[in-house]
Structures are given as C-alpha cells and as structure tokens.
Amino acid sequence: MSMTDTTVTRTPEVPVRERADVRRQVRLVVTLGLALALLLWFAVVIDDPTVSYVLGERVTREFQPQPFNGAIVSWAAVAVTGAALALAAVNRFPKGWLGGLLMVLVGLSFYLAFLVWAYADQTGSFSAAIANPIPGTIRVATPLVLGALAGCLCERAGVINIAIEGQFLAGAFFSSIFASVAYSSLVFIPVALCAPFGMLGGVLAGVLIAALLGLFALRYQVNQVVLGVVLTAFASGLTAFLLGQIPGDRKAELNDPEILQEIRIPGLADIPVLGEALFNQTILVYLMYASVALVTFLLFQTRWGLRVRAVGEHPKAADTVGIKVNRVRWQAVLLGGVFAGLGGAYYTVGSTGAFDRDVSAGTGFIALAAVIMGRWHPVGAAFAAVFFGFMLNLKTQLGFVDKLPTDLLGAAPYLATLIAVAGFVGRVRPPAADGVPYVKS
Structure with missing residues (x-):
C-alpha cells in the first residue's frame, strides 16, 4: 500500500x-x-x-x-x-x-x-534685505511659551484653560501698574528693581485669574470652555475700564513703567547669528528658558507631577489610592497662573512699557493652540509656540516688501496655526479627564 x-x-x-x-x-x-x-x-x-x-x-x-x-x-x-x-x-x-x-x-x-x-525683483529707491529672524522670533515667542506652559499644567490636571488670553491681559496691566508705582515716589524701591517688581504684579494677576478659573471650574463645576471665554472677556473689560480711570496727569505714575534691561551672557552671546538673539536678553526671557525645563521636570520626574497626570487621566483611580483630586488640580491651575502672569508681564515691562488696551492681541489663544500642537507636553508646546512666534515675526518682516497684501500677511500666522493644528499634528488624544469635573462619590 x-x-x-x-x-x-x-x-x-x-x-x-x-x-x-x-x-x-x-x-x-x-x-x-x-x-x-x-x-x-x-x-x-x-x-x-x-x-x-x-x-x-x-x-x-x-x-x-x-x-x-x-x-x-x-x-x-x-x-x-x-x-x-x-x-x-x-x-x-x-x-x-x-x-x-x-x-x-x-x-x-x-x-x-x-x-x-x-x-527678489524689488522696485523703488529702497531695497530691503533679508534679516535674521531669530531675535524677533524670541521676542514674540516668549509670552507664547509661558502661556503654553500654563496650558500644559492645567490640562494635564484635567482643567481646560481657555482663559490664557485673560491672564495675559491681567498680567500685562498689573505689571505695568506695579512697576510704575514702584518707580514713582509712592514706594521706595531701587530703580533697578522696579521692572522686576512689575513682574511680581503680573504673577499676582495671573494667579488671580487662575483662582477664578479654579473656583468656578472645580468648586461650582461650570462648563470650562464657556468659563474660559467669560474670564477672558472679563479681563479684557476690566483692564480697559481701569486703564480709562487713570487720569491723564498721572499716567507717568501709574502706566509708564521702566522696562527690563538686557543681560548679556559672556561667551554664549558671542556665538555667530544665534548668540545675540538668545543670550543677550532680559531676565524674563531667561526665565522662559528655565520654565520649560522646570515644568518638564515637575510633570515627569516628581511625585507631584505623577499625581497631576493621574488626576487628568483617571481621577477616580487617583482618588482610590488617596490622592486629593481637586486639591492637586487647584495646585496645577494656580501654578499655571504664575507662568501665564509672567507671559502677560512681557507685554509691558518686558517690551513696550506702558499698557494699552488688548495689548496681547489674541496671542493667548495661539498659546492654547501650541498646547494642542505640542501634544500637551511642555517641550513640544514650547517648540510649537516658537513656530507660531516665528510666523508672527515673519509677518512683520514681510511688511517691508510689497509682494503680498497687508491683510493676507496679517492673517498668515493664524492661518498657519489652523493648518498646523488641523493637519500636521495628526490624531492627538488629550488627557482623558480634561474638562471633566470630578465629584467624589
């Protein structure tokens, strides 16, 4: 067979x-x-x-x-x-x-x-030259980075912070007031410390708006998106009202602050092209550099950071192991207010001096977009904020040539923001409990 x-x-x-x-x-x-x-x-x-x-x-x-x-x-x-x-x-x-x-x-x-x-092909007697974009980018990106760090802290803890723009406005106004009052005869402070004293005012104002965000979002469980818009409108209206109450003969005392002086770091500032832009800056810019490292370390290398991420992802599980969910969220929101207040201070004592109405011009919302583009990571959000700052600076540079319409140049940074968030980030997942109030059962 x-x-x-x-x-x-x-x-x-x-x-x-x-x-x-x-x-x-x-x-x-x-x-x-x-x-x-x-x-x-x-x-x-x-x-x-x-x-x-x-x-x-x-x-x-x-x-x-x-x-x-x-x-x-x-x-x-x-x-x-x-x-x-x-x-x-x-x-x-x-x-x-x-x-x-x-x-x-x-x-x-x-x-x-x-x-x-x-x-190319410029006409007329004046011929513009391509300039180094890095100095302008750093100037524009500094408050964006600080605002993005505030957004990362809040949203990692499960609180949506649409009010970054409001924190910018409040921080800018009160930093100008604090620095101006310190420089006047009302408070005896050395001239060199007046602008840093203004930074303190910006921090306090940013924390105050953050406290309102925490109060209504965590205590009274108000819809956090609506709350952020309301707080931004509140800050815009309040600062405009207070600015209007300053008499014309007292503007020098109340809204004419000294600005921060540049500090040159020997050696590093001598690096070609990059040195002057990165290492001949004010203390606020150096604080921005350090803040990115600090927030990254806090969120990913400390026990507190682990708790923040836990209450943002699964607050019930965090509560089960003894973590006070709303307490941790309060801490993250208030710490975020510190960075957003510093970002607001940049618009007055860090750059222009006197406060003007809506001086931040909507950049708080761009900082929020940087949080999303950076996937809720401090380093990623910082790089995204620098990209948006680069685009805003590009608008200024291209204003010297006539190849593109002025209106299109003004819309270009926001169009780039929309394209970047919608197309190049891909599918991103925010913290699972972002925007969800927690009620202990």
Whole structure:
C-alpha cells in the first residue's frame, strides 16, 4: 500500500496597511506636492534672483547687507522637497524623529525659497534685505511659551484653560501698574528693581485669574470652555475700564513703567547669528528658558507631577489610592497662573512699557493652540509656540516688501496655526479627564 504525498501551495500573505498609515501617506503626498508646486513657481517667476541678507536683525555698522544668488537656494529647495515627495509617494518617508527632521529640513528650505521670491525683483529707491529672524522670533515667542506652559499644567490636571488670553491681559496691566508705582515716589524701591517688581504684579494677576478659573471650574463645576471665554472677556473689560480711570496727569505714575534691561551672557552671546538673539536678553526671557525645563521636570520626574497626570487621566483611580483630586488640580491651575502672569508681564515691562488696551492681541489663544500642537507636553508646546512666534515675526518682516497684501500677511500666522493644528499634528488624544469635573462619590 502506497501513500501519495500531497503538497499544499500557500498564497503569500499581503500585508494589510493600517488606515492611519494610509492617511499619513496621503497627507504627506498632498502637502509635499503643493509645496513643490509653489517652489517651482517661486523659482521660475523670478527675473533677478540676486537678493541681499544681513546677519543682524537690522542693518547697522556691524551688520551690512551682503548680496547672494537666490537661484541656488530656490532650486536646492525644489530638490529637497522633490526628494521628500518621492519618498512619500513610495511610502518610504521615515517615521519618528528622522521623519520630523526631514520635515523641518523641507520647511526650512521652503521658508528660504519663499524669502528669495519675496525679496527678489524689488522696485523703488529702497531695497530691503533679508534679516535674521531669530531675535524677533524670541521676542514674540516668549509670552507664547509661558502661556503654553500654563496650558500644559492645567490640562494635564484635567482643567481646560481657555482663559490664557485673560491672564495675559491681567498680567500685562498689573505689571505695568506695579512697576510704575514702584518707580514713582509712592514706594521706595531701587530703580533697578522696579521692572522686576512689575513682574511680581503680573504673577499676582495671573494667579488671580487662575483662582477664578479654579473656583468656578472645580468648586461650582461650570462648563470650562464657556468659563474660559467669560474670564477672558472679563479681563479684557476690566483692564480697559481701569486703564480709562487713570487720569491723564498721572499716567507717568501709574502706566509708564521702566522696562527690563538686557543681560548679556559672556561667551554664549558671542556665538555667530544665534548668540545675540538668545543670550543677550532680559531676565524674563531667561526665565522662559528655565520654565520649560522646570515644568518638564515637575510633570515627569516628581511625585507631584505623577499625581497631576493621574488626576487628568483617571481621577477616580487617583482618588482610590488617596490622592486629593481637586486639591492637586487647584495646585496645577494656580501654578499655571504664575507662568501665564509672567507671559502677560512681557507685554509691558518686558517690551513696550506702558499698557494699552488688548495689548496681547489674541496671542493667548495661539498659546492654547501650541498646547494642542505640542501634544500637551511642555517641550513640544514650547517648540510649537516658537513656530507660531516665528510666523508672527515673519509677518512683520514681510511688511517691508510689497509682494503680498497687508491683510493676507496679517492673517498668515493664524492661518498657519489652523493648518498646523488641523493637519500636521495628526490624531492627538488629550488627557482623558480634561474638562471633566470630578465629584467624589
């Protein structure tokens, strides 16, 4: 009796791609394709590609304009973006930090090529030069970073903070008042300490708005989104009313503060291009640098930070193990008020001096967008805030050339905010209990 061997032929399995991976590929191909089309248009329409640049923020005796051939930059950007598009088209675009690095390279290439197009073919007697964007970016991004840190602390604890804009306004107003009063004859404080005293006023005002947020959100369980909008409107109306009550003959005493002086760090400030922008700044900017590290350390390296994240993710489980949920939330909200108040102080004692109505101009909402874009992580939110600060500074720089309408330039930073949050962050998950009041059962 013989047995016949039967061979079973198996069809090789075709790997099934996840929908998220497909959506990522489509998003990359569409985005890079549009970028490549714009870059090609930038490169082709230029008649004279010669532009000039200056390593400083403005033309000075030390920093003089230097000409260069912008066509090299334009076509190099086309090559970089084309290579990235090819990788995305065959689904070989890297993931993780390498993919992020490649996107940063593409974005930087697009930015440089866009500047070449914007500054090329200038007409008239005045010819603007491409300036170093880093100093202006740091100035604009400082309050955004501080506000984003406040948002991270609150939302990691489960409290939505829409009131960052209100904290900015209150902090800006009261920092101006405190610094002005300190400089006048009403309070005897050395002149060098008047502006730092104003920072104290900003902190107290930010904490006061945070206390109102905590009171109504945690004690009375008011809808936190509506509450944040109301607190922002309250701060805007209150500061405008108080500003109107200052008599004209007393503005020098009550709304004309000394501003913070720059502190140069020897050695670091001598680094080409970056040094002056990063290390010849006021104490408030240095506090911003330190605040990012401090909040990151508190949230991810301390027992208190673990409790904050626990009450933001699963407050009932945290309560089960003995954590006082609302107490921890109160602490996070009030600490966030400290950073938001410092961010508001930057608009007066940190930069312009006197307070003006709605001086923050809606940047508190951009700071909130940075929290989302940064995935509720202090470092990510800080980088997102710097990106938004870069876009706001770009609007100012492009005001010297006439390639784009003024109204479009004004809307560009907010459009970039919308695109970044809606398209490039991808699917993000906030803390599970964010915005959900906790009632002990």
